[in-house]
Amino acid sequence: MILSGAEEEDLMAETKIKAVIEKMNFAKAEINRIRTGKGKIPVLKAED
Numbered sequence: 485m486i487l488s489g490a491e492e493e494d495l496m497a498e499t500k501i502k503a504v505i506e507k508m509n510f511a512k513a514e515i516n517r518i519r520t521g522k523g524k525i526p527v528l529k530a531e532d
Contacts, residue, residue, distance in 0.1 A: 487495065
C-alpha cells in the first residue's frame with residue numbers, strides 16, 4: 485500500500501494518539517490498582 489505524504493502523516497498522528505490513550509488507560513488502571521490495593525492489573529479497554 486502506497487500512501488501520499490498527507491495520508492502518512494495522518495496515520496503517524498493517529499498511531500501517536502492511540503499510544504497516548506493506551507498510556508493514559510494504563511496509568512488509570514495503575515492508580516485504581518494502587519487505590520484498591522490489588523496486585524492484579526485489570527484488562528484494559530481502549531476508549532475510542
